[in-house]
Amino acid sequence: MSVTSIISAIAENNLPFDSENIESLASRYGTPLMVLDCDVVRQQFRNLQQALPNVDLHYALKPLPHPAVVSTLLAEGAYFDLATNGEVDLVSSVGVPADRTIQTHPIKRDSDIKHALSYGCNVFVVDNVNELEKFVAYKDDVELLIRVSFPNADVLADLSKKFGCKPEAALEIAKRAFEIGVRIKGLSFHVGSQTKTGDKYATAVRRCIDIMNEVVDFGLPALSTLDIGGGFPVQYTPDVLPISIFCKPIREALAELPETVRVIAEPGRYIVAPAVINIASVMGQSDRNGQTWYYLDDGIYGSFSGLMFDEAKYQTFVLNSSQELFSSVLAGPTCDSIDVVAEQIMLPKLSNGELVVTTMMGAYTCCTATDFNFFKRAEVIAINEAVVFEDIITA
Incomplete structure (x- = not known):
């Protein structure tokens, strides 16, 4: 059954x-x-993987943090997106290698940073200078993604309302990171949950390409990662696009990235x-x-x-x-x-x-x-x- x-x-x-x-x-x-x-979890993962080839899918535990989901996806070759100490503990208990995880909560306590690092997760997200400076003490151990905000009114939940810097502020954060010796690995964004089309992602990808070029033009180290977030829609209603059609504009935009840039995503709802x-x-x-x-x-x-x-x-x-x-x-x-x-x-x-x-x-x-x-x-x-x-x- x-x-x-x-x-x-x-x-x-x-x-x-x-x-x-x-x-x-x-x-x-x-x-x-x-x-x-768990068969449906497998198939949803495979569907999204097929729709976004060459994108490393990090399952976001938030919508369903269940050990069976984690173990099923680990066997499928998934990566994992963590935001809390409890989620770190869950993937650790299931045996997920730390190098298959990132910690993406834009606002963290020092104890949260230490907890993730003690597990072995060393990629974090920031969206402001105050958060960036928390990592000075760990600058030899961490790599950071700068989260950029792309407001989106046409979604079930607009996740740019609470987190993310304006695109024009990303370069300033990157400059400050270079000054204090903290490595910026790349950029991230989240256009919101249940977006109706993939066009918002495509627009955000292209703006992030611009930011990456600005970073290089300023003389800073090139960025090597782009995290396109989650929010991929599921068919609560019949009018939701099939995932392959939904992702077509995303694939087209990602094709404009340099081959040296690794692309990751954070699907949650779509998987479970x-x-x-x-x-x-x-x-x-x-x-x-x-x-x-x-x-x-x-x-x-x-x-x-x-x-x-x-x-x-x-x-x-x-x-x-x-x-x-x-x-x-x-x-x-x-x-x-x-x-x-x-x-x-x-x-x-x-x-x-x-x-x-x-x-x-x-x-x-x-x-x-x-x-x-x-x-x-x-x-x-x-x-x-x-x-x-x-x-x-x-x-």
């Missing part, structure tokens, strides 16, 4: 085999349950969002204002936490095959009135204990879940950790 086959079967209303497997998982592990399919399904149970129900409210054992304070801040579009299904549908509400289990997962969703009449399945749940869900109201967060189980199925549907 794979999550991909579950999603495909549900979409085609061909449920018998997958319905039995979902029910079996729920019976064995209980609900709420998050099922992580389609790889997880949520299985929840109906705890109870009530007729309210002409709609049936179904109260699930998972909700906004649990695996659906992304609905509060991530604006992701999850896809919810039931195993009940009845053709008669009614306007319904799916609510979470807590006593808080904002704990509502979906409103005006068309569903058949459900019984207490019936299962509700939600797909595309791998990014910014269980990692931001809480135990609010003492409702235990969903257990995460991994399947297909060591098996590769070649017939997985590709994006």
Whole structure:
């Protein structure tokens, strides 16, 4: 069984085999349950690798920091993007070689720098002189990337709002680094999450090429790395471009770089969002204002936490095959009135204990879940950790 086959079967209303497997998982592990399919992680990685050849993909742990994801991607030849001490500890525990990692949080405590260095990670990111000067004490051990800001209003989350220097400031940071003896390795940027086209990346790449030329023209050492960040879109909705088409303008812009420049990227959501399904149970129900409210054992304070801040579009299904549908509400289990997962969703009449399945749940869900109201967060189980199925549907 794979999550991909579950999603495909549900979409085609061909449920018998997958319905039995979902029910079996729920019976064995209980609900709420998050099922992580490592085959989908593999395939997503391969899809992006094919769309961005000659780009070293550093999985960003933030959306799903799970050991099974790390070990699966390590076996695929991935690199890793770390931002916290906890993420350093996770990859270390799985056996990731330190030279396959970078630490990309633009703002760090001295203890964070020491922790990464003690593991062996020596590539860091800065976006201002204050941060740069923290590395004077470690100048013989580190290489830095300067993060450049490219604001993007046409995204789910504009990550340039909080981090990154203006393009015209990058040369000044590079000058200061040279003065204090800290090596600048290259540039980085992040155009934001769920960007609609690859054009924003292409524009940022070309501006970074300009900055690299400015650095050389000033007489500073040439930069050897460009980090194009993450944000590659997943198909929460049907209008999202296939990844190969999305990356076409990125590939064209990267072709303008000197061959001596290594290009890396930081995919997170794209790798894991389609790889997880949520299985929840109906705890109870009530007729309210002409709609049936179904109260699930998972909700906004649990695996659906992304609905509060991530604006992701999850896809919810039931195993009940009845053709008669009614306007319904799916609510979470807590006593808080904002704990509502979906409103005006068309569903058949459900019984207490019936299962509700939600797909595309791998990014910014269980990692931001809480135990609010003492409702235990969903257990995460991994399947297909060591098996590769070649017939997985590709994006």
